[in-house]
Amino acid sequence: MNKIARMSDLQRALDYPYDAPADAYLIQNGHCLALPQTYDFTGRTPVLSVGSNRAPVQLNRKFGDRAELAVTPVTVHDCDVVYVANLAPYGAVPCSAFPCPGTSVDLNIAWLTPAQLKIMHQTESLGVAYDWVEWDLSVIEHRFPAPLDRLFGYAALTGAMSVAGKGPFGLARIPAKNRQFALKSQHQMQEMIYHRFCDDGDCLEDWIRKLQTDEMLRADVSAAIQQDGLDPDDPPWQTAIV
Template sequence: MASSPINPAVVALASGYPYAFPACSYLFRDGAQHPLPAGLPALLADRVPVIACGSNRAPEQLARKFGDWPHPLAIPVLCGRLAGFDVVYSAHFTRYGALPATLHPVPGPAPDAVVEIAVQWLTGAELERMDATEGIGVNYDRRGLDGIRLEIDGLGAIDSADAYLSRRGALAIDGRPVALAAIPCAGRTWPALDQPGVLEAVRTRLAPGSTLAGFVHAVVTDPDYRAEQTAALAREALRPA
């Protein structure tokens, strides 16, 4: 593990995931959230709907991902509710030390779970940037979900959208997925933890002799250590049938 001084800001960035999300739909423009304009259907035309279930919902994360964007930017981010899924932790660490989110189907012929998510409508160029930030082919795949039950505020129901799904599988603790406590889900059946809680649970398993701050610092600053710990989580991960 790294022996350099621990930067509290590094630990705070990891622990703050999935970051603050507005209580209503918004337009991301000029690095911040703004009210949605009139004529929403016209704004969504020729864009790809992409489910945002973790930090991609948050204006501050979008500001980081598009901070150097050279083109005009106006991303509609609409609140919605997705049936039959929950938002759980993926079995990998991000470069900034967090355990990120992924969608995971709730088993059963007619599951009652309905999770609160957001849907972004992205242009082709914006989608390429988002793909690049998600580690496509390493940590996530972007897949089209068809036949889903997705109700979107101000728009109604749609039955298909893209989503970033973890290639590593769902983090397992005691053989069960762990939901994000920050993401409400009606009918949730799995245990839920906030980010500091899940990091501590994982640290206890992987690095019992370390402090939480020291563990997160090592994950962020040492790519080999991060890959080693991700591999350990992925070996026990749960994957949809």
């Protein structure tokens, strides 16, 4: 049993997408535990986590210390996870799944109660930053002995990040096989944005703090990078009804 730590505002931006266990886990009363194979998933919606929602620290921040939340491992085939052409309110460059034939990426599924799903929709800025989608199960390999009849998730509306004609960029911190996209850390992505848009002499950390606190600046930078966003072709998901 491990107590889930807290992050500083700067860590929330620079450490994204955060560490996540490779195996199934259970969040319970602010702690991270092994998930029993006999866990009852009744009444919970399976939601694919591709970025920070993979991580106990993010799920605990969203749902609080009293929440109980089951998470199971999954491999998604013919896809990778890439940075998107947007900025999160906390300053990170977020991510989304992106078709990539031959690539397999290890992610997880958060099993959410109706109340938790409502909170998750709000934190994902549904309809503004992300669409609610249902996945084609033919590309999904659930690595836990529990039935998976349907799988939902979030797909970025802004497309993948592209810089000077290059992109998409895969997340170096998320494990995958047979990758085809160039890999970048969050710090590298932040530096690319910093060198393109910061013209007042701030250091990188101070620039990120400005992005976190200045909503207009963040919106302007997001709008600029969205102009070069790359939309996925023939993704293995379709828009779902909320």
